[in-house]
Structure formats: C-alpha cells, structure tokens
Amino acid sequence: MQSIGEKMNNNYKASISDKYKAVVIGGSAGSFQSITKILSIIPSDFPLPMFLCLHRLKHVRNGFVEALSIKSNKVIVEPYDKESIKRGGVYLAPANYHMCLDLGNTLSLATDELVNNSRPAIDLTFDTSAYVYREKLVGILLSGANKDGAAGMARVKEKNGLTIVQDPEESMINAMPNAALAATEIDLVLKVDEIIDFLLLLHQKVKNV
Amino acid sequence: MNQVPEKEIEIAELRKLTQVIKDKYDFEFKDYAMSSFKRRIKRILELYKFKTVDKLVEVLESTPEFFEEFLSEITVNVTEMFRDPTFWKVLREQIIPNILLNHDKISIWHAGCSSGEEVFSMAIMLREMEVLDKAKIIATDIDTAIINKAKLGTYSLKNMDLNSKNYEKAMGKATLQKYYQESGNEAILDKSLVQNVSYRRHDLVKGGVFSKFDLVLCRNVMIYFNQSLQNDVLIKLHESLFKYGYLVIGSKESLIWCDISNKFIVVNNEEKIYKKVKD
Numbered sequence: 001m002q003s004i005g006e007k008m009n010n011n012y013k014a015s016i017s018d019k020y021k022a023v024v025i026g027g028s029a030g031s032f033q034s035i036t037k038i039l040s041i042i043p044s045d046f047p048l049p050m051f052l053c054l055h056r057l058k059h060v061r062n063g064f065v066e067a068l069s070i071k072s073n074k075v076i077v078e079p080y081d082k083e084s085i086k087r088g089g090v091y092l093a094p095a096n097y098h099m100c101l102d103l104g105n106t107l108s109l110a111t112d113e114l115v116n117n118s119r120p121a122i123d124l125t126f127d128t129s130a131y132v133y134r135e136k137l138v139g140i141l142l143s144g145a146n147k148d149g150a151a152g153m154a155r156v157k158e159k160n161g162l163t164i165v166q167d168p169e170e171s172m173i174n175a176m177p178n179a180a181l182a183a184t185e186i187d188l189v190l191k192v193d194e195i196i197d198f199l200l201l202l203h204q205k206v207k208n209v
Numbered sequence: 210m211n212q213v214p215e216k217e218i219e220i221a222e223l224r225k226l227t228q229v230i231k232d233k234y235d236f237e238f239k240d241y242a243m244s245s246f247k248r249r250i251k252r253i254l255e256l257y258k259f260k261t262v263d264k265l266v267e268v269l270e271s272t273p274e275f276f277e278e279f280l281s282e283i284t285v286n287v288t289e290m291f292r293d294p295t296f297w298k299v300l301r302e303q304i305i306p307n308i309l310l311n312h313d314k315i316s317i318w319h320a321g322c323s324s325g326e327e328v329f330s331m332a333i334m335l336r337e338m339e340v341l342d343k344a345k346i347i348a349t350d351i352d353t354a355i356i357n358k359a360k361l362g363t364y365s366l367k368n369m370d371l372n373s374k375n376y377e378k379a380m381g382k383a384t385l386q387k388y389y390q391e392s393g394n395e396a397i398l399d400k401s402l403v404q405n406v407s408y409r410r411h412d413l414v415k416g417g418v419f420s421k422f423d424l425v426l427c428r429n430v431m432i433y434f435n436q437s438l439q440n441d442v443l444i445k446l447h448e449s450l451f452k453y454g455y456l457v458i459g460s461k462e463s464l465i466w467c468d469i470s471n472k473f474i475v476v477n478n479e480e481k482i483y484k485k486v487k488d
Contacts, residue, residue: 059371061293061460080463081432082242082439094461100244106436109461110245111429112285128244131217 012188012198015162018205021136023048024129026122026152028055028144030173034166034192035142039090040071041196046203048138049085051101052076053093053125055118055144061095068092081109093120100128116148126152130159137161138202140195143171147179154184164188164195218247222262226250229266234276236351237414238283240438249283256282281354285433289371290326290385292428293460294378296480301334301380304455304482308423315344318422318449320413321430322348325359325403326372330379331426332402333388337380341402347420349411356408362398369396414438418448425450428481429459436466443467450485457482 027035031054042050056064069076077083078094085091085105093099097109098120115121122141126149129137139156141149143166157163163186168174170191180186190198223246227238238246250262259265268275291297308315319328328348335341350356364372373385389396411419413430425446431439446456447469456473458481464470473483 059374078461080461080465081459082436082463082466097461102242102244102435108242108244109432110242110248110285111287111432111459112245112248113287124244124248131244 012164012190012194013201015187016198016201016205018209019136020138020162020202020206021048022051022129022133023138023140023199024051024053024126024156025140025142026053026126026144026149026176027142028118028122028146028148028173028176030171031142031144031166034171034195036068036071037192038196038199039068039074039076042073042199043203044073045088045207046074046199047088047207047209048202049088050074050090051093051099051125051129052091053099053120053122055122055148056095056120058096058119064095065092079107079109081107083107093125096120098124100124101132102128103132116146118146118148122149123152127155130155130161133159133161135160138164140164140166141177141180142166142192143168143173144176145173146175147183149176150179150183153180153186157184157186162187164190164198166195167191218250218262223247223250226262226266226269229269230276233270233273235415236280236412240414240435240441241433242435245285245433246283249285253279253282277353280352284323284350284352284355286323286352286355288323288326289368289375290330291372291375291379292327292330293480294375296457296460296482297330297334297375297379299477299480299482300457301338304424304476305335305338305340308455309340309343312423313343315340315424316420316422317344317346317424318420318426319346319348320411320425320427320446322350322356322359322408324355324364325362325408326364327426327428328359328406329362329388329398329402330376332406333376333385334380336402342405344405346403346406347422348406348408351410351412353410356410360403360408362400362403364396364398366391366394366396413442413445416445418445420449421451422449422454423451424455424457426457428457429462432459432462440467440469444469447472447485452485452488454485455482456485 074090076090079091100108102108165177165180165186168177376385389398472487474486476482476484
C-alpha cells in the first residue's frame with residue numbers, strides 16, 4: 001500500500017468539480033466533534049444535498065439532531081420515509097432505521113436487520129447513494145470503531161464517485177478509515193480541516209450550477 | 210486492496226422475478242421500495258447460495274414449496290415488545306380510554322403483525338387496564354410461518370431485556386416477568402393473553418377490506434412499499450376504520466404525501482397517531 005499522507009494529502013484541490021450533485025458522510029465513535037465542526041463551517045447556501053449516517057444509540061429517538069444542529073448553519077432533518085430530497089437539504093439517518101436512497105429523489109427508511117452490527121448502517125446509505133448519484137457523489141468516511149462504511153466506499157468507487165477518508169493518524173479510533181483504505185482505492189486521505197476546505201472550495205464551484 | 214464489490218442486482222432482473230411471482234403465485238411485489246427489496250433479494254441469494262437472480266427465478270418456477278420460504282425471507286421480521294414506549298403510554302392514557310368512552314367493545318387490527326410482539330404488548334396493556342375482555346383483536350401477516358411463530362409466543366430470552374425495558378418505560382412498572390416463563394434460552398409468554406386473538410394470513414397489497422376497526426396498527430410495514438403502493442394500501446386501511454377510528458403508523462412514517470391524508474387528522478404527531486374524520 002502506498003504511504004498515506006505524503007502522496008495524497010494535498011491533491012484535493014484538483015478533485016474539485018462542478019459535476020458533483022451530492023455528499024454522503026459516515027462516521028461512528030469519535031466522529032461527533034468532526035461532524036459538528038464541518039457543519040459549523042458549511043455555509044447555509046451550500047447547494048448539494050448531504051446525507052449523514054452516524055452510528056448512534058438505537059433506542060434514543062430524540063436529542064441527537066438537536067445536538068448536531070446547535071452550531072450548524074443548515075437545518076438538519078431526520079427524514080420521514082419517502083421524503084423528497086431537496087436542494088441543499090441535510091438528512092440525518094434516524095435512530096434505529098436504515099436510511100437509503102431510491103431513484104426519483106426519494107429517501108427510504110427501513111427497519112431490517114443490523115448491518116455490521118449497526119442500524120443505521122453506513123454501508124447501506126453509501127451503497128444506495130452510489131447507486132443513485134454514481135460518479136456525481138462525494139463519499140466521506142470519518143473515524144469509527146468498526147468496518148461499517150468500507151463496502152459502501154467500495155461501491156462509491158465502483159461507480160466512479162469521489163472517495164475521501166479522514167486521515168487515520170488524526171482520528172482517535174481509526175478502524176473505520178483503515179477498513180475503507182483496505183477495501184478500495186481511496187482518492188483522498190484528509191484531515192478534518194482539509195475536508196472542510198475541500199467542501200468550501202466545492203461550494204464555490206457548485207453554488208451557481 | 211481493491212476488492213471487487215459484489216455484483217449489483219439489476220432492475221431488469223427484479224422485474225422478471227416479480228413478474229414470475231405474480232404469474233405463478235399471484236403475489237405482487239413490483240411496487241415494493243426498490244432499495245430494500247433489492248437488499249432482501251440479495252439476502253436470499255446469499256442464504257440459499259444462489260449465484261444469480263435467474264437461479265432464484267428458476268427455483269421459484271420449478272418448486273412451489275419454496276415460495277413459502279421465499280415469503281418468509283422477503284418480509285422483514287425485526288420487532289420488539291412495546292416498541293416506542295412513549296407510543297404505548299399515549300395509547301394507554303388517551304386513545305383506548307377515548308374509544309371506550311363511546312363503545313362497550315373495541316376492535317383492533319394488527320396489520321403486519323410479524324412475530325407477534327406487538328399483539329402480546331397490546332394484550333398485556335389491555336389486561337392491566339382490565340378491558341382485555343372487551344377487545345376483539347385480529348392479527349394478520351403475509352407470511353404463514355411468522356404467524357405460527359406469533360401464535361406460539363415464544364421469544365429468545367436475550368430479547369427480553371429490551372422488551373422489559375420498553376415495558377417499564379411504557380407502563381411505569383418494574384418487570385415483564387410475570388407474563389412469561391423461562392425455558393432454556395426462551396421466554397414462553399402467557400398464552401391466555403391472546404386466547405381471543407384471531408391470527409390470519411392476509412396480504413395488504415392484494416388482499417381486500419375484510420372488516421372494520423376502532424384501531425388499526427400498521428407500524429413500519431408500509432415503509433417497504435413505494436409511494437404509489439403506500440397510497441393504495443392507505444385507502445384500504447382507511448376503509449377498514451370506523452369513522453373516528455384511529456390509525457397508527459411507524460415513528461418515521463408520514464401520511465403527508467398520501468392522496469387521502471385529508472381524511473385523517475393528526476392526533477399525536479410524535480407518535481404518528483391519526484384519526485379518520487371523513488369517509
């Protein structure tokens with residue numbers, strides 16, 4: 001495997017393109033602060049829909065979206081089943097439901113079995129996002145404690161979307177980014193501040209599209 | 210590095226599959242939500258070690274006995290007793306007393322009862338309210354095998370922790386233990402609770418309206434359907450309710466997008482309890 005860090009870290013500016021139509025972000029243990037930071041800087045008029053699948057307590061329905069919203073410039077919603085995807089919407093997978101995308105700009109929820117011991121499972125949100133958005137998808141996997149998201153990232157790559165993981169050296173719990181790095185070709189390995197910078201540059205590129 | 214992701218199932222393959230099932234078995238799956246239906250099919254391929262959807266189609270065409278197994282695997286049977294405890298609290302404190310204000314009897318339909326946890330929860334709650342003998346309960350599912358499991362009322366002991374926690378939150382009492390006996394790794398529920406429950410096979414998609422109810426529970430069932438099928442099923446649920454009867458759906462389901470949503474009013478938005486106000 002190539003040495004991470006030196007080779008990839010600063011290439012992200014070249015990956016910015018106005019072809020992207022959606023961003024999907026997965027994370028688990030240790031990613032809460034990173035995602036809060038990202039949401040606190042993304043401007044309110046960031047036009048691409050964002051899908052967040054973060055591991056969370058199964059039986060606590062309320063509180064998480066409120067906690068994420070405190071510093072966010074954008075309204076974050078836990079969608080209802082079959083909710084339409086809106087320009088610039090931020091969608092958080094609700095407690096104890098898998099969140100999937102269906103053709104026709106639709107979010108579908110499901111209560112079927114745990115995947116990677118998780119519901120919501122990052123793999124399912126990533127896999128179905130890749131199916132719908134194909135090469136127009138940016139997939140970002142933050143730190144976490146298991147391999148959930150790795151197969152989903154492989155699917156994003158297979159569809160020629162852009163794959164980004166948080167630098168394992170920065171994340172306290174790096175099983176998740178490492179599993180993705182082992183599973184598929186990851187385009188960019190970035191620190192959280194670089195992920196933010198990437199999204200801000202992406203914003204400049206896509207805001208008038 | 211670069212493991213090849215599993216081959217994706219194509220929509221064309223699924224169309225062929227649903228057509229064969231319709232022609233041969235008269236069940237309609239074409240309007241199931243694509244993302245979850247595809248996942249169920251993938252699961253069946255793995256479970257039976259079929260390499261392709263075509264192989265599954267072949268087996269379904271040649272082996273009618275396999276179809277029942279297929280039905281069992283295609284349906285999602287993940288549930289809990291007293292799932293969403295706050296919902297049960299509202300049911301106990303408001304909805305049931307409200308229905309009994311105007312009626313001597315209460316008729317309840319569990320549409321998509323799965324392995325029966327919700328039915329037992331209802332019976333326990335009604336018994337504690339001392340109105341179980343006033344209730345006529347019908348529980349239906351598309352899958353005969355899961356109905357038999359529901360009738361059996363035997364659940365894995367390891368699930369009883371969560372079930373008990375839910376019960377505690379819903380009913381404000383300490384334990385569920387007086388309603389079941391332990392046997393090995395299993396909890397056997399008190400069957401006198403459900404002695405008057407009628408369990409039947411019924412398919413929400415193809416099945417008609419068979420009775421009218423004061424309360425219909427259809428929680429996390431329609432999420433497996435696409436929007437147009439949700440519409441059709443909701444029309445049947447509406448017809449299955451007495452005027453001013455109650456409909457309950459899952460906590461992240463909504464009637465907002467359905468054509469006949471204006472025939473209901475929201476009684477409790479957090480717990481997704483609706484009341485039919487127009488015929």
